[in-house]
Structures are given as C-alpha cells and as structure tokens.
Amino acid sequence: MLRAPVIAGNWKLNHGPSATTEFFESLIPRLPEEIRGTVAVFPPSVSLSAAKRALAGAGIRLGVQNLYWEPSGAFTGEISPALAMDAGATLALVGHSERRHLFGETDREAARKAWAAIEAGLTVVFCVGETLEERDAGRAFEVVERQFEALVGEDGPPSPEALAVAYEPVWAIGTGRTASPADATDMHRHIHSLLSRHYGAGNAGLVPILYGGSVKPENAAELLAAPGVDGLLIGGASLDPVSFAAICGMA
Numbered sequence: 001m002l003r004a005p006v007i008a009g010n011w012k013l014n015h016g017p018s019a020t021t022e023f024f025e026s027l028i029p030r031l032p033e034e035i036r037g038t039v040a041v042f043p044p045s046v047s048l049s050a051a052k053r054a055l056a057g058a059g060i061r062l063g064v065q066n067l068y069w070e071p072s073g074a075f076t077g078e079i080s081p082a083l084a085m086d087a088g089a090t091l092a093l094v095g096h097s098e099r100r101h102l103f104g105e106t107d108r109e110a111a112r113k114a115w116a117a118i119e120a121g122l123t124v125v126f127c128v129g130e131t132l133e134e135r136d137a138g139r140a141f142e143v144v145e146r147q148f149e150a151l152v153g154e155d156g157p158p159s160p161e162a163l164a165v166a167y168e169p170v171w172a173i174g175t176g177r178t179a180s181p182a183d184a185t186d187m188h189r190h191i192h193s194l195l196s197r198h199y200g201a202g203n204a205g206l207v208p209i210l211y212g213g214s215v216k217p218e219n220a221a222e223l224l225a226a227p228g229v230d231g232l233l234i235g236g237a238s239l240d241p242v243s244f245a246a247i248c249g250m251a
C-alpha cells in the first residue's frame with residue numbers, strides 16, 4: 001500500500017546504474033526520515049538493483065516502469081513481475097501515456113499488466129489520462145472512465161490496498177503545460193467517484209490518486225494543496241535530486 005501524500009519519480013529512459021547510485025547518495029541526506037516512506041522512484045529496470053543497493057533500507061519505495069504479464073518464457077526483452085521484484089521493485093507503473101501512445105499499449109494490455117503485477121504482490125500505480133483532442137471534444141471524463149473500467153473488467157476491481165491511480169493528462173506530460181489545480185481537482189473527484197462505485201465510499205479512500213504532468217518545484221505546492229490530490233507523479237523534475245527533494249519536502 002502507498003502512503004499519501006505520495007511523491008513518485010518516473011525517470012523514464014534516464015539514469016543507468018552509476019547515475020542511479022549517485023542520485024540516491026545525493027537524495028537520501030536531503031530527505032527527513034519521516035517522509036521517506038511516502039517517496040517512490042521508478043528507475044529504468046536495469047538500474048533497479050543499483051537503486052536497491054544504494055537505498056540500503058532507507059525506506060524509499062522502488063518500482064518498475066513497465067512489465068509483461070507472463071511469468072517467464074520466450075518473450076525477448078520483457079520483464080515479469082517476479083523479475084522486477086527480485087531486482088528490488090515493490091511497485092509497478094502501468095498504463096503510462098508513453099506506453100499507451102508511443103508503444104500502442106491498449107486498455108486491455110494495461111489491465112493485464114496491472115493484474116499480473118498485483119497478483120505477484122506488487123502495488124500498481126495505474127495511469128489514466130486524456131489527450132488534448134479528447135479534452136477539447138469534451139470527452140476527458142469518458143476516456144478516463146474507459147481506461148479505469150478496463151482494469152476492473154468483468155471480475156471486479158483489485159484490492160484497494162494494491163492500487164494507486166495517477167491522473168496524467170497527456171497534453172501536460174513533458175510539455176511544460178500543467179493542468180490547473182482546479183482541473184486536477186475536477187478529474188480527481190471523477191476518479192474518486194469511479195473508485196467509490198466499485199469499492200464503496202469508505203474503501204475508495206484507500207486508493208491514493210496522484211496528479212502528474214509537468215510538475216516542478218514551482219507548481220508542486222499548489223497542486224498538492226488541490227482538493228482530491230493525494231500525491232504527485234513527476235517525470236523531468238524527478239531526475240535531479242535537489243528539485244526532487246524540494247518537492248518531497250512540500251508534501
């Protein structure tokens with residue numbers, strides 16, 4: 001289970017094992033012990049083991065950015081949940097917009113990955129979010145609902161303790177354009193209502209809802225203060241230990 005307010009860094013295709021070791025050597029002394037349990041980092045999978053070694057029980061959570069649903073076999077280039085866990089992951093990022101839009105991952109594939117991760121014992125940060133075209137067509141809520149309902153499928157939702165949802169509007173990722181705190185609140189309320197539909201009002205609160213999209217030290221505090229925002233998923237600004245630590249300190 002992820003403890004809110006969650007501050008998570010998605011490094012994407014950055015920081016190999018050596019840079020990862022240097023990053024944590026710089027980050028750890030900057031983070032007060034009491035907030036470390038709410039911080040998570042998703043390095044490239046080749047850097048997970050180095051991250052685990054560098055963290056040495058510091059309490060920061062590690063996650064894998066992507067995985068495959070099969071446990072083993074002839075799937076060249078893929079990583080199973082069990083391999084990710086062996087390398088140090090306790091979390092998995094699933095359905096990131098770059099997976100969906102650059103690599104053509106479908107709602108169904110994202111759902112399969114999430115279920116495989118959860119069944120193996122990982123906590124999933126499940127990403128949802130609309131494109132600018134979908135937002136301009138007034139379809140943002142509908143798109144996010146479709147992405148989330150694919151995860152629920154016909155068998156019902158996963159345990160709320162094994163899930164966090166990240167709302168990442170595609171038009172705000174890596175573009176420098178951020179959703180306003182009011183935009184984030186509107187969508188987070190919508191996601192909370194989807195969660196309540198399946199978990200009931202009480203248990204829906206067990207699933208943190210993170211905002212992601214061009215978060216920086218300059219805008220993190222106002223986004224964190226927006227009603228319904230339980231944490232942040234940060235790409236670019238998580239690559240630098242100084243700016244990432246500054247954001248962690250605002251939570």
Ligand code: PEP
Binds near residue numbers: 168172173235236237
């Ligand atoms: C992300 O990759 O999840 C993300 C939000 O990226 P950025 O902060 O760079 O927009």
